Structures are given as C-alpha cells and as structure tokens.
Amino acid sequence: MKLKHQMLPLLALLLGMAQASAADYPERPIKIVISFPPGGPTDSSIRIIAEKLGELMKQPIVIDNKGGAGGNIGTQFVAHAEPDGYTLLANSAAYAVNPTMYGARAGYDPIKDFIPIVVVSTQPNVISVNEKIPVTTLAELKTLSKNGKMSFSSPGSGTTPHLTCENIFHAKWNQDIVHIPYKGAGPASLAVVAGDTPIACTAAYGVFQFHKQGKVRILGISSEKRLPNLPDVPTFIELGYPDIKDYTWTTLFAPAGTPAAIVQKLNAAVNQLLAMPDLKDRLDKGGLIPVGGSLQETSTYIAAEVKRWGQVVRDTGAKVD
Numbered sequence: 001m002k003l004k005h006q007m008l009p010l011l012a013l014l015l016g017m018a019q020a021s022a023a024d025y026p027e028r029p030i031k032i033v034i035s036f037p038p039g040g041p042t043d044s045s046i047r048i049i050a051e052k053l054g055e056l057m058k059q060p061i062v063i064d065n066k067g068g069a070g071g072n073i074g075t076q077f078v079a080h081a082e083p084d085g086y087t088l089l090a091n092s093a094a095y096a097v098n099p100t101m102y103g104a105r106a107g108y109d110p111i112k113d114f115i116p117i118v119v120v121s122t123q124p125n126v127i128s129v130n131e132k133i134p135v136t137t138l139a140e141l142k143t144l145s146k147n148g149k150m151s152f153s154s155p156g157s158g159t160t161p162h163l164t165c166e167n168i169f170h171a172k173w174n175q176d177i178v179h180i181p182y183k184g185a186g187p188a189s190l191a192v193v194a195g196d197t198p199i200a201c202t203a204a205y206g207v208f209q210f211h212k213q214g215k216v217r218i219l220g221i222s223s224e225k226r227l228p229n230l231p232d233v234p235t236f237i238e239l240g241y242p243d244i245k246d247y248t249w250t251t252l253f254a255p256a257g258t259p260a261a262i263v264q265k266l267n268a269a270v271n272q273l274l275a276m277p278d279l280k281d282r283l284d285k286g287g288l289i290p291v292g293g294s295l296q297e298t299s300t301y302i303a304a305e306v307k308r309w310g311q312v313v314r315d316t317g318a319k320v321d
Contacts, residue, residue, distance in 0.1 A: 022261030025085055029060040032252070035074030035091045037067040039186020040155060041205040041288060045121040045250040046090045048282050049273050056269050067183045069102075070094050070156040070320070076107040079114065083257035085266070089114065092203075093160040093249050093305060100310035101158035102320060115263050116302040117252040118270045119291040121283055124223035125161040125246050126233070127152075127168070128200045128207045128216040130192050138219045138239050141199070142173055151178040152199035153191040155206070157320040160309070161185075164222055164246045165201035166316045172241065181321045192216055203248035204230065204287040222246040229287050249291070251302065267295050 032050065036042050047063065054061040066074035071094040081087035098106040108114070127138065135141045144150070152169070154162035162179065169177040180197050182188040185206035192200035192207065193215050200207060200216065204227065210216045211230070218233045222244050226235060236244035252270065254263055273279055274292040283290050293301070312318075 022259045022265070025262050025265060026057050026059045028086065029062050030057065030086055030088065031062045031064055032088045032090050033074045033078050034063060034065045035067065035071035035089065035094070036155065037065055037184035037186055039189070040184045041121070041123055041203045041248060042090055042092045042250045043184075043186070044205060044286055045283065045288055049120060049270065049279065052273050052276070052279060053269060056272065070098055070158045070181075072098055072102060072106050072108075078253070078255055079108045081255050083255040085254060085258055085262035087255070088117070088266070089253040090120075090250060091253065093247070093309065094156065094158050095251065095253075096302065096305040096309040097158040097160065097163065097313060099306070100313040101318065110306045111303065113256050114253040115256060115258055116298040117254055117263055117295070118267050118298050119293060119301060120250045120252060120270060120274070121288040122247045122249040122291050123204045123288050124221050124227070125164040125248055126202060126204050126207065126218045126221045127165060128192055128202070128211065128218045130195045130198050131215050131217065132195065133198050135219070136217065141219060142175070145169070145173070145175045145177055149176070149178065150199060151180050151197045152201050153180050153182055153188040153197040154201045155182060155185040155188045155203075157181045158313070158318070160246050160248045161201040161203055163309070163312050163316060163318055164244060166318045167244065167312070168236070168241065171316050179321050208287045227287060229284070249305075251298070264295065267298070
C-alpha cells in the first residue's frame with residue numbers, strides 16, 4: 001500500500017508533462033506521410049491544405065509520399081511511428097479496404113492501430129476511356145468489351161475505384177476486362193491518357209483535367225447526384241446501377257496512443273481550414289468535396305467504411321493483382 005501511495009506523485013508528474021506537451025504542440029515540423037505517389041486525390045487534398053495548416057500550427061508541414069502495396073507501405077510506417085503528433089498518415093479509402101483485401105499482409109489493424117483525426121475530402125469514382133476508344137456511353141463500352149480483350153487501370157489493388165469497376169465489369173457484366181494496377185491515381189490516369197490501357201477506373205480528380213482537355217471521356221460517376229463540375233456525366237444510378245454509390249475519401253490519421261489533446265487540436269485546425277472560402281474553392285476546382293467533422297463523427301464514419309468495404313471485397317471476390 002505504501003508503494004502505491006509513493007507512485008501517485010510520479011503519475012501526477014507524468015500526467016502533467018503530457019498535458020504540457022499537448023499544450024505546447026507543435027514545437028517542431030509535422031510530417032504527413034501520404035500513402036500514395038504524387039498526383040492523386042489524396043496527395044492533392046493534403047497539399048492544398050498543407051501550407052495553411054502550417055501557418056495555423058506555426059510549424060512547417062513536411063509531405064512524405066510513401067506509395068506502394070495499395071497504400072500499405074505508408075500506413076505500416078506510420079503505425080510504428082512515435083505517437084507524439086509529429087508523424088501523421090494521409091490515406092484514401094484503401095485504408096478501409098486493405099485489411100480484408102490483403103489480410104495479414106496489410107500489416108495494420110484499421111481500428112486498433114490508428115486514431116482518425118478528420119476526413120479532409122471525398123469524391124466519387126469514375127470510369128473513363130481514352131479519346132480514341134469509339135464509345136461515348138457506358139452501354140457502348142459494355143458492348144465493345146464483349147468483342148475483344150480490354151484492360152483497365154486503377155490506382156492499385158483494393159482501392160475503391162478498383163472495386164467499383166470489379167463490381168461493374170466482373171460482377172454485373174461478367175466481362176473479362178483485365179485489371180492493371182498502378183501505384184496511385186496519377187500513374188493510373190496517365191495510363192489511359194497515353195493509351196496504355198483503354199479504360200481507367202479512378203477517383204474523379206485523377207482524370208478531371210484530361211476530360212476537360214478532351215484526352216479522355218468520362219462515361220459514368222459513382223456519386224448519388226451529378227457533380228456541378230461534370231454536369232454532362234451521368235451517375236451510375238441513372239445508368240441502371242442503383243447500388244453503385246462509391247466514394248474515395250482522404251483522411252488524416254494519428255498513430256494509436258497519440259495524446260487526445262493533440263488529436264483534438266489537429267481536428268480543430270483542419271476543420272477551420274475547410275471552412276475557408278478560398279481553400280474550399282481550390283478543392284472544388286479539382287472535383288474534391290471538403291468534409292470535416294468532429295472526432296466522434298470521423299471515428300464513426302471510418303469504422304462504418306471499414307465494415308462496408310470489407311463486405312464489398314467479399315461480395316466481389318476481388319483479389320490482389
């Protein structure tokens with residue numbers, strides 16, 4: 001009993017140090033590890049907010065792209081980082097997919113290993129084709145795909161665009177359209193522009209500019225309503241696929257064990273940024289929809305996404321290519 005009483009001052013001291021540390025946070029640059037290469041929606045969303053986040057936190061934000069294995073490499077790196085708020089993860093909805101798609105090879109537990117800070121942005125997925133492919137509608141693509149071997153690029157196995165197209169091409173059309181996974185939305189988008197694959201399945205941002213330039217044609221989008229920036233692109237719901245309501249999101253995570261006060265400070269800062277008209281406009285021009293929300297809302301949403309996308313993987317039988 002005497003030992004227990006002697007421990008109380010030490011515990012109080014440690015608690016006080018933790019609170020002081022959180023109050024002073026941040027005292028040095030913050031690294032955000034993006035689990036995909038430059039050029040995709042996750043990378044773009046974080047880069048749009050990074051400068052202003054640095055100004056708000058009064059410390060530089062250092063971007064570190066660690067792509068590979070469908071986002072698993074960067075995610076594993078942050079899972080093992082010191083939980084002090086100075087190494088954060090930016091990941092897409094692949095975060096929710098990969099534990100089911102890869103199994104133990106994903107290398108992380110999406111519920112136990114991280115604290116969701118805030119959903120920065122979201123956007124629907126699209127199916128696009130190279131300008132030289134002689135189709136202007138999804139129905140025409142379905143007919144064309146029956147006549148010969150075709151392939152589609154995606155940001156990687158297990159990404160939500162990959163699963164959207166697995167669902168349409170394989171589960172619904174029963175067509176043997178070969179999946180060609182790339183290391184991120186940027187390379188996957190460039191593949192369809194170059195004609196390396198006739199079809200691309202990406203988030204809207206990936207091919208948005210190329211669609212506007214006439215280098216690709218977007219045939220369908222997985223949002224519940226048409227996007228203002230793509231008013232002529234029909235939703236999959238309109239095209240007869242009522243269950244295709246898929247979104248690719250970008251979320252900030254902290255390693256499990258990060259002090260609650262630090263996580264709360266980061267959540268508040270990003271929410272403040274997402275309310276700024278100029279920043280919202282930059283996201284909107286890229287087809288990115290700002291989200292935000294409280295820690296509880298974010299945690300509830302991510303848990304639901306982990307459950308939902310796990311079921312999609314099981315239902316489609318999607319595999320790692």
